[in-house]
Amino acid sequence: MTKPVGLITNALLFAGPAAVDSLLNPGFQVVVHDVAFSSSIAQATPLDIAGLGDSAYTINMGSIAFPVIQVDVFRGKREWFVFSCAARKLDQVAAVANLKKIAEATLSRL
Numbered sequence: 239m240t241k242p243v244g245l246i247t248n249a250l251l252f253a254g255p256a257a258v259d260s261l262l263n264p265g266f267q268v269v270v271h272d273v274a275f276s277s278s279i280a281q282a283t284p285l286d287i288a289g290l291g292d293s294a295y296t297i298n299m300g301s302i303a304f305p306v307i308q309v310d311v312f313r314g315k316r317e318w319f320v321f322s323c324a325a326r327k328l329d330q331v332a333a334v335a336n337l338k339k340i341a342e343a344t345l346s347r348l
């Protein structure tokens with residue numbers, strides 16, 4: 239059975255967050271967009287993370303209001319791992335440290 243799809247624009251402001259919850263509860267597949275997503279990504283600066291895979295970096299894919307911290311790890315020619323977390327109130331330094339621990343634990347098992 240195909241789930242109905244709900245598209246929410248202006249997802250970070252006004253009724254966006256409440257609309258997501260109200261659509262998820264009855265079983266909708268929710269797709270969101272906000273101008274802040276694209277503008278913050280364009281302005282984001284990746285920061286290298288030493289000692290993780292062959293190379294790694296972190297970037298905030300979200301906004302100041304809703305950070306989405308992502309750690310990208312590259313290993314070998316074709317392995318690319320992405321670890322991320324998001325929350326309204328997020329200590330970005332702690333988030334990167336915790337994502338790095340998860341990445342290290344994951345890579346050691348592969």
